[in-house]
Amino acid sequence: MKTEIETISGETPGIAYELIVHRLEGSDQSAPRVYIQAGLHADERPGVAALHFLIPMLEKAEAEGRLLGSVTLVPHANPIGAAQHLYGDHMGRFSTGSRVNFNRDFPVPDESGVRALDTAASATFAERRLKSRLLDLADGCPIVLDLHCDDESVQYIYAPEQLWPEMADLAACLDAEAALLWDVGADRAFEEAVFEQMKASAAGGDLSGHCVTTVELRGQNDVDAALGRKDAEGICRFLQARGVVTAKAAAAPRLADGFVGKPIRHVDMVLAPVGGTILFHVAPGERVEAGQMLAEIIVNPGRSDGTVAVLAPQAGFVLTRRIRRFIRMGDNLLKIIGDKAAVASREGALED
Ligand SMILES: [Zn+2]
Structure with a gap:
């Protein structure tokens, strides 16, 4: 494995960021190339823990001649967001300088298929140069994994509808409990920008064997050695299934019992009808009935009419819930994958 530390200069004198890029060389040019990053939302750490365990596994495979496809790994994809603290709290999701979500507004190809990326020398914000560089590093890889997490959550993946059900092997290898299938992006997340570039450059429009995803590795506090190792092993199984790492013949991976794979328009974003202190009655992974x-x-503690009940808008699967227990009116309280579509159509991400 070769490691390079790239420098992203800041917008003002004396500021620079380091981007660590690991590259492992596969032995078979025809095997799929892979790109994996973690920590693009810099406050989401389960993916970093997974890469901590995956990197030595892949180094071993490379050393033993079992690595067929080349792999690029960026374990800290957002050093800019990692450095943002405000009054002691970490702010890793939005750039405090531009107010833009670090996983939005990536450059995508225009109608003629041409994509304009910033370079290290472009006179623009560091986060824009970082976004272009991440896309650059993922270019030419038919397999691209962007490791994220949700608030409190089961493990689930996003997948372009066009790549489903082929990508069900990833969900099975990771032991994911759900997949959200999207067809129309609108806010240019990393996954969407990579997929647009894949479509623009795929020979004859053939996307077979391609995989691009945002993997939500459970919740923000689901970071420990056992989960990190489990996720690394899951990614390894997937790389074996896709012919990136050699494997002994094994049974095809099976989706988890009760797996829920639905179009993203099935997601019911349950919002808080009032502000206050949350007492949850359900947890991610549970089935709920309508009502x-x-x-x-809790709005008015200790009073008989002091609480407001929030009821399930329809039957479905509890995907996520808010990690903090204080909420404003209108904030997202839970995400439920409804048995029925929750909205007629949904373009872009579920939340800011
Ligand atoms: Zn994220």
């Missing part, structure tokens, strides 16, 4: 109590919000 079931999801949570109570």
Whole structure:
């Protein structure tokens, strides 16, 4: 494995960021190339933990001649966001300088298929140069994994509808509990920008064997050695299934029992009807029926009419819930994958 530390200069004198890039060389030019990054939302750490365990596994495969496809790994994809602290709290999701979400607004190809990337010398914000560089590093890789997490959550993946069900092997290898299938992007997340470039450059429009995803490795606090190792092993199994790493013949990976794979328009974004203190009645991974109590919000503590009940808008699967227990009116309380579509159509990401 070769490691390079790239420098991203800041916007003002004396500031620079380091981007660590590991490259492992596969022995078979025809095997798929792979790009994996973690920590693009710099406050989401399960992916970093997974790469901590995956990197030695891949180094071993490379040393033993079992690595067929070349792999590029960026374990800290957002050193800019990693450095943002405000009054002691880490702010890793949005750039405090531009107010833009670090996983939005990536450059995509225009109608003629041409994509304009910034370079290290472009006179623009560091985060824009970083976004272009990440896309650059992922270019030419038919397999691209962007490791994220949600608030409190089961493990789930996003997948372009065009690549489903082929990408179900990833969900099976990771032991994911759900997949959200999207067809129309709108806010140019990394996954969407990579997929647009894949479509623009795929020979004859053939996308077979391609995989691009945002993997939500459970919740923000689901970071420990056992989960990190499990996720690394899951990614390894997937790389074996896709012929990136040699493997002994094994049974085809099976989706987890109760796996829920639905179009993203099935997601019911349950919002808080009032502000207050949350008492959850359900947890991610549970099935709920229409009208079931999801949570109570304490508005007026100790009074008989002091809470407001939040009921399930339809039957479905609880995907995520808010990690903090204080909420504003209108904030997202839970995400439920409804048995029925929750909205007629949905373009772009579920939240800011
Ligand atoms: Zn994220």
